[in-house]
Amino acid sequence: MSLYLRELQTRLEDGQERVSSRALGASLGLTDAQIRKDLALFGSLGQPGRGYQIIDVLKRLRQMMGRDQSWPVVVVGIGNIGRAITSYGQFKTEGFDIVGVFDIDPKVVGTKSAGRVVRSMADLRATIVEHDVRLGVMTVPKASAQDVADQLIAAGVVGILNFAPKRITAPPGVSIVSVDFTVSLEQLAFQVWLAGNFEDGTK
Amino acid sequence: MSLYLRELQTRLEDGQERVSSRALGASLGLTDAQIRKDLALFGSLGQPGRGYQIIDVLKRLRQMMGRDQSWPVVVVGIGNIGRAITSYGQFKTEGFDIVGVFDIDPKVVGTKSAGRVVRSMADLRATIVEHDVRLGVMTVPKASAQDVADQLIAAGVVGILNFAPKRITAPPGVSIVSVDFTVSLEQLAFQVWLAGNFEDGTK
Secondary structure, X not given: OHHHHHHHHHHHHOXXXXXXXXXXXXXXXXXXXXXXHHHHHOOOOOXXXXXXXXXXXXXXXXXXXXXXXXXXXXXXXXXHHHHHHHOOHHHXXXXXXXXXXXXXXOOOOOOEEOOEEEEEHHHHHHHHHHHOOOEEEEOOOHXXXXXXXXXXXXXXXXXXXXXXXXXXXXXXXXXXXXXXHHHHHHHHHHHHHHOOOOOOOOO | OHHHHHHHXXXXXXOOOEEOHHHHHHHHOOOHHHHHHHHHHOOOOOXXXXXXXXXXXXXXXXHHOOOOOOEEEEXXXXXXXXXXXXXXXXXXXXXXXXXXXXXXXXXXXXXXXXXXXXXXXXXXXXXXXXXXXXXXXXXXXXXXXXXXXXXXXXXXXXXXXXXXXOOOOOOOOOEEEEOOHHHHHHHHXXXXXXXXXXXXXOO
16 A cells, blocks of 8 residues: 555655556556556556546555545635635635745735734744644745745644745745746646647747 | 657646756767757857757747747736736747736726726737737636636637636647646645755744
């Protein structure tokens, strides 16, 4: 089971969303029939020709391991994206519980975001310790990203979802996942461009 | 050159961010020395042990092909994420020019988002045609995502950056790239969990 976890996790980290039983078998040294049998035991069924949704398989493995508890999360940076994140009902459904929202701006501190009072950075550490928070979401400007990451990590956070368009340096053992809208839009433009759909118009 | 483009594009679509000269050589039937020589000609240098940043190589290829013009973009859905997108200076720098912002809500239409007047959906088609827009960003609720995508495509958009947590159906030739915050947070949680960092705390 941990072999599956590692392999699926690696593929997910590489950005892969789906995997076929054949590709998984080749990686793990098993036949694709065996893979399909094992994953069916975990409750996962692939789609013919499309394979398995990696996130779904990992979720089922997590449930089987009794790890479907909720995860406390802090959000730092209550600009537009921070507000979107705090008001995003899907997080709660998926087991992420936002236990604190923070901002550096005194004009924002004390206001509400999706029903939660925005707190000052001075309270960050206490909240992380009190709720035993391991995950932080950072929607702060580029210039303060590393500093905020350092504060989160110093207080005990070991996983950061980073929305700043800047690479964060973190000690070993700390995981960083980045969301960069420009990279996504670039990716889209290339797909369109290669499909030949810019040929006749936008020159 | 188009061989490189296709191969790099495919890897990018698979979510890969970096590639080594060896892996690229294996895919293209060339030695890694040849790959390094070719990519150096395009102006791209890999980092030893880390390989090439795929987006960077593609950008250089694009410049070489004279394709570094700006791309007009429309944004539909001016909630928190839509506001973040329209005020995001990085897009302009990277050659994306937001030529229109739209919302379905009469209370939002006519207000401003980052200096741009939000227009009604009735004006969407005219704007797309006028500016020959090929790219659309959709930050709308799940329930209206497919309908908005259909409207964009009908008016001539061939690439959609979708922020709704819903899979969009599109005809062949139309590219969709999705950004899903919950998937990113799940991915982070799995990385942390597999690193063993939930072991001693959050049970």
